[in-house]
Amino acid sequence: MNFIETLNQAVENHQSHLSVGLDIDSDRIDSKSVLDVSELADYTRKVIDATREFAAAYKPNMAFFERWGSAGIRWLEETIEYIGDEHFLICDGKRGDIGNSARQYAKSVFVHYGFDAVTVSPYMGSDAIIPFLEEPKKGAFVLCLTSNESAAELQLQKIDGIPLYESVIELCQRLNSNANCGLVVGATQESKLASIREKAGDMPILIPGVGAQGGDLEASVRVGNSDGVALINVSRSILFAGDQSSKAISVKAREYNNRMNEILEINSG
Amino acid sequence: MNFIETLNQAVENHQSHLSVGLDIDSDRIDSKSVLDVSELADYTRKVIDATREFAAAYKPNMAFFERWGSAGIRWLEETIEYIGDEHFLICDGKRGDIGNSARQYAKSVFVHYGFDAVTVSPYMGSDAIIPFLEEPKKGAFVLCLTSNESAAELQLQKIDGIPLYESVIELCQRLNSNANCGLVVGATQESKLASIREKAGDMPILIPGVGAQGGDLEASVRVGNSDGVALINVSRSILFAGDQSSKAISVKAREYNNRMNEILEINSG
Incomplete structure (x- = not known):
């Protein structure tokens, strides 16, 4: 399968467009003491078991694992x-790095860990993206228009009348000969989502x-999926839902x- | 010390502007067999011992470590x-990530590993940079104009007549209240280095x-250090010099x- x-298939099998972001933040877990990595791992398994049925995808956020070093x-x-x-x-x-290093990152995420996809920054241009698109079974979601406040500082700046994020879309289309390049678009950018999808x-x-x-869930789901697939990622609202019990997370x-x-x-039955 | x-002080103590990049690539080491991580670690110690006297800085390239997972x-x-x-x-x-994740990366690189500095991508704007500049003892080198061929695809595009990489310089100056923000500029961009330094x-x-x-060593060293400090990073040419002996690397x-x-x-005596 490409x-x-x-x-x-993941979307179909689970009747779901939900990606559960694994941003397991020890500071957000209710606990009397500071949690160690093994307790965070327990919490992660609890989240996975509570959400398996409802998620198409999982998206571990590297920052939250890396900060604990090799144990993380x-x-x-x-x-x-x-x-x-x-x-x-x-x-x-x-x-987001030059070809020589990007190839090592590709080995890391696809070969060592076995991820299906990776998020990539386009600032360094195609050199930094191509190594993640060489294997048709694997692919990359390239940062296009992000959800944070300061996204506008560079991404909305206009080059010959065209905002930078649109140049990124063009760049990605040019690199998409294996049909394995996608985009990251923040749900807070709903006013631009229709033109991005187009x-x-x-x-x-x-x-x-x-x-x-x-961000706007309704617009994200509807417009995002109007042509091609959009996965909607939710992290904190699910991970730390309610009383943080299995049940609250699952609900x-x-x-x-x-x-x-x-x-x-x-109709998911 | 800030x-x-x-x-x-590192530059002064070693009478050096050399940063040795630790891109320890098993495919580049002469060997009859594929090296495992412990053999790569041996090679890394050899490089460090052979270069300690001549380097101001070491720059481990995360890609080359991450690709071996927790062992890396x-x-x-x-x-x-x-x-x-x-x-x-x-x-x-x-x-390069949104504030919540960038703060975790900052904990990772500064607190867990104890690095003095980190390289950061500016695509997501100031949200993604600020968490690396909050502690005056630590700092960030923000990607400005990179050394790779496809750097031009986005970085040289002009916004209201100003290339994107110059907007990044302005952004960094605005964020530099702790005097701990630097820039990454590729040595292959020597024609633009003088105006960047200015x-x-x-x-x-x-x-x-x-x-x-x-890239041009002479221009990089001279122009880079004409105001403020420039560290010149060398990776492969040192790491895999000559017959890859301690002596060849040291020379x-x-x-x-x-x-x-x-x-x-x-006069380094």
Whole structure:
């Protein structure tokens, strides 16, 4: 199966467009003491078990694992193994380096960890993106228009009348001969999502920023999926839902999944 | 000591502007068999011992460690410990993420590993840079104009007549209230280095791209250090010099250090 088929199958099998972002932040977990890595790993397994049924994808956020050094990376390795083969796996690392180094990152995320996709920064141009697109089974979501406030500082600046993020879409289309390049577009950018979807054709879009960041879920799901697939990522709102019990996490993931399916008029039975 | 003082002291103590990039690539080491991580760690210690005297800084390239997973990160942790306190330590990870994640990356590179500086991508704007500038003892080198061929695709595009990389310089100046923000400028961009140095004032500049990438050493050293400090990074040309013996590596590092000091007319005795 190629990249798009793997992605579509995960969506189909789970009747879900939900990506659960694994930003497991020890400061957000209710606890009397500071949690160690093994306790964070316990919490991660709890989240995975509570959400398996409702998620198409998992998106570990590298920052939250890396900050614990080699112990954190072991926890990441175990997490990926624990998730298993039934979900689409996205490495959220926003990697962006010259070809020689990017090839090593590609080996890291695709060969060592076995991720299906990785998030990549376009600042260094095509050299920094191509190594993640060479294997048709694997692919990259390139940062296009992000969900944060300061996205506008560079991404919305106009080059010959065209905003920088649109140049990124053009760059990605040019590099997309293996049909394995997607875009990251923040849910807080709903006013621009329709024109991005139009320009991007049927490229897959990864949409973070609903939930804690306040992005528009309805527009993200509907417009994002109007042509090609959009995965909607939710992190904090699911990970730390309610009283942080399995049940509270599960209820929240089911709620997101149901709402997305309602918007898409999918009967998930 | 604040960031600039730490950097200046490393330069002063070693009479060197050389940063040795630790891109330890198993495919480039002469060997009859594929090397494992412990053999790569041996090679890394050999490089460090052969270059300690001639380097101001070490710059581990995260890609080459990450690709071996937790075992690679243990090797990175041991490498940092082995280098010790006498050199300036740069984490070359080109990290670039939203504030919440960037803060975790800052904890990773500064608190867990103890690096002095990190390389950061500006695509997401100030949100993604600020968390690396909050502690005045630590700092960031922000990607400005990189050494690779496709740098031009976005970085040289003009916004209201001003190339994108100049907007990045302005952004960095605005964020530099702790005097701990620097720039990454490729040595292959020598025609633009003088104007970058002028616009950047005395911000430190990290210059990769001499050696294997063919950038201009003389211009990089002279123009880079005309106001403020420029560290010149060399990776492959030193790491895999000659017959890859301690002696060959040491001779090459001494040669770079001497040439840079000649250009700067420093008598290193």
